[in-house]
Amino acid sequence: MLKNTAGLRIAFQGDHYAFSEIAAKKYFQNEIVTQPCQSFEQVFSAVKQKKTELGIIPIENTSMGSIHRNYDLLLEDGIQIVGEVNLAIELHLIAKPGVSFSQLHSIYSHPAALEQCRQFINRHSHIEFISSYDTAGSVKWVAGQSRPDVAAIASREAAIDYGMNILIPDIEDFQENITRFLIIAAHQLELGAPNKTSIVFATKHIPGALFKSLSVFFLRDINLLKIESRPLRGKPWQYIFYLDFEGDLHQPNCQNALNHLEEIAQFVKVLGSY
Amino acid sequence: MLKNTAGLRIAFQGDHYAFSEIAAKKYFQNEIVTQPCQSFEQVFSAVKQKKTELGIIPIENTSMGSIHRNYDLLLEDGIQIVGEVNLAIELHLIAKPGVSFSQLHSIYSHPAALEQCRQFINRHSHIEFISSYDTAGSVKWVAGQSRPDVAAIASREAAIDYGMNILIPDIEDFQENITRFLIIAAHQLELGAPNKTSIVFATKHIPGALFKSLSVFFLRDINLLKIESRPLRGKPWQYIFYLDFEGDLHQPNCQNALNHLEEIAQFVKVLGSY
Numbered sequence: 001m002l003k004n005t006a007g008l009r010i011a012f013q014g015d016h017y018a019f020s021e022i023a024a025k026k027y028f029q030n031e032i033v034t035q036p037c038q039s040f041e042q043v044f045s046a047v048k049q050k051k052t053e054l055g056i057i058p059i060e061n062t063s064m065g066s067i068h069r070n071y072d073l074l075l076e077d078g079i080q081i082v083g084e085v086n087l088a089i090e091l092h093l094i095a096k097p098g099v100s101f102s103q104l105h106s107i108y109s110h111p112a113a114l115e116q117c118r119q120f121i122n123r124h125s126h127i128e129f130i131s132s133y134d135t136a137g138s139v140k141w142v143a144g145q146s147r148p149d150v151a152a153i154a155s156r157e158a159a160i161d162y163g164m165n166i167l168i169p170d171i172e173d174f175q176e177n178i179t180r181f182l183i184i185a186a187h188q189l190e191l192g193a194p195n196k197t198s199i200v201f202a203t204k205h206i207p208g209a210l211f212k213s214l215s216v217f218f219l220r221d222i223n224l225l226k227i228e229s230r231p232l233r234g235k236p237w238q239y240i241f242y243l244d245f246e247g248d249l250h251q252p253n254c255q256n257a258l259n260h261l262e263e264i265a266q267f268v269k270v271l272g273s274y
Numbered sequence: 275m276l277k278n279t280a281g282l283r284i285a286f287q288g289d290h291y292a293f294s295e296i297a298a299k300k301y302f303q304n305e306i307v308t309q310p311c312q313s314f315e316q317v318f319s320a321v322k323q324k325k326t327e328l329g330i331i332p333i334e335n336t337s338m339g340s341i342h343r344n345y346d347l348l349l350e351d352g353i354q355i356v357g358e359v360n361l362a363i364e365l366h367l368i369a370k371p372g373v374s375f376s377q378l379h380s381i382y383s384h385p386a387a388l389e390q391c392r393q394f395i396n397r398h399s400h401i402e403f404i405s406s407y408d409t410a411g412s413v414k415w416v417a418g419q420s421r422p423d424v425a426a427i428a429s430r431e432a433a434i435d436y437g438m439n440i441l442i443p444d445i446e447d448f449q450e451n452i453t454r455f456l457i458i459a460a461h462q463l464e465l466g467a468p469n470k471t472s473i474v475f476a477t478k479h480i481p482g483a484l485f486k487s488l489s490v491f492f493l494r495d496i497n498l499l500k501i502e503s504r505p506l507r508g509k510p511w512q513y514i515f516y517l518d519f520e521g522d523l524h525q526p527n528c529q530n531a532l533n534h535l536e537e538i539a540q541f542v543k544v545l546g547s548y
Contacts (some may be wrong), residue, residue, distance in 0.1 A: 065339040111389040129405035211492035218485035
């Protein structure tokens with residue numbers, strides 16, 4: 001059954017018009033109340049402590065890969081993935097109306113956004129690129145300054161909302177720059193008909209462990225949608241795996257595959273069906 | 275046969291005492307001539323154009339994951355992986371002798387280093403954290419300033435070399451912060467007895483494609499050391515895979531596995547045995 005989401009609260013990292021908030025509004029078609037947080041840890045805390053019903057976090061980006069610190073936070077108890085949304089990240093250079101590029105001395109943005117504009121940064125070595133805790137927060141800060149030598153890198157939405165001007169659009173290194181966001185909740189919550197399940201598992205240190213682990217899905221015709229190994233901290237030659245597969249835990253073949261995987265793996269944690 | 279590496283030149287991204295250079299010196303025990311470059315692209319160009327015999331690039335980090343843009347550069351022709359080295363990345367706050375933390379207004383470092391010190395940055399919101407093209411280059415720049423309000427985040431080696439003071443050691447978010455670096459060359463070059471091979475492959479869009487692909491290794495008792503899927507640009511539901519396995523291409527079972535994989539996969543590219 002689909003839940004009526006109107007009026008639900010969702011925590012996100014950053015200021016209003018951060019990409020996480022834009023992704024949340026895309027997913028829920030604006031019917032939701034957004035709650036800014038300083039850090040990913042605070043987003044998880046808000047959800048666990050029931051300050052908000054939902055949270056949204058970035059989990060991977062086409063040019064930067066998986067965000068391991070959010071996978072680490074997902075491994076803690078009391079959090080379920082209940083939805084996902086992809087958003088094309090277009091990064092724009094934003095300044096006050098009337099300011100020209102040649103006036104700029106300092107450009108502010110989130111370090112991940114700066115990392116995605118490295119070619120632009122390298123071409124303009126006379127400008128200082130300054131890390132801030134959020135893309136949209138930088139626009140808000142620049143809007144409040146009387147100096148004409150500052151700008152920010154952020155979303156079009158942030159530029160519009162703060163009455164700012166896009167000096168140079170699309171300054172990201174790669175045109176196809178997509179971030180996948182996860183919606184999280186403290187309990188299983190069906191936002192839509194689930195068709196995907198995310199798990200994390202560790203194999204035992206035995207020959208062919210990964211092959212045996214994957215066979216539980218392939219032998220049941222379950223499609224894999226993502227796989228990634230990650231070395232286990234402080235345990236050489238041991239790995240954990242992030243795995244997304246098609247289907248949800250109400251389907252007997254998926255439940256059987258997971259039961260089978262538990263026979264083989266050192267641990268299995270279901271992050272959610274969505 | 276092991277190559278005598280004394281006097282070989284190696285290109286790296288950053289200024290002297292960047293982590294890439296420290297990793298190169300760790301691997302070659304200081305017997306090598308290092309060549310700073312502004313960007314990863316320039317490291318690859320230096321190697322392809324024979325300006326240096328070798329290059330070194332970061333490829334993955336325990337907290338930040340795989341560096342996809344370097345995988346993209348490895349996919350281009352004319353580059354082989356010939357070695358690897360892991361380095362613990364310890365990030366220190368570095369200022370001129372006599373400068374105290376309370377004097378600081380601006381701290382400079384590479385955006386990836388800033389990303390790894392996010393908790394430290396969040397705790398000190400009155401300080402500006404400014405992106406630079408390199409960690410060690412920031413120390414060099416700070417060393418040349420007469421202002422007492424600037425500092426850098428970089429390696430211990432950079433602090434020592436520029437006669438600077440470590441104000442606060444180990445400010446990275448996670449203690450186990452290890453980066454894996456690859457040594458690259460224009461041709462196969464045995465720096466040591468090879469025991470690992472890296473490949474990239476794409477599966478055909480058929481059921482069980484990944485399982486069939488992995489079976490070519492498991493059926494020959496070849497251990498996998500890394501696997502990661504990445505969506506193919508502009509091709510929904512299609513993936514490329516990064517795979518590292520134990521063994522080298524001189525071993526018949528590894529060569530047979532690759533021949534078998536070529537029957538199944540859409541494309542296979544060997545990045546190198548090392």
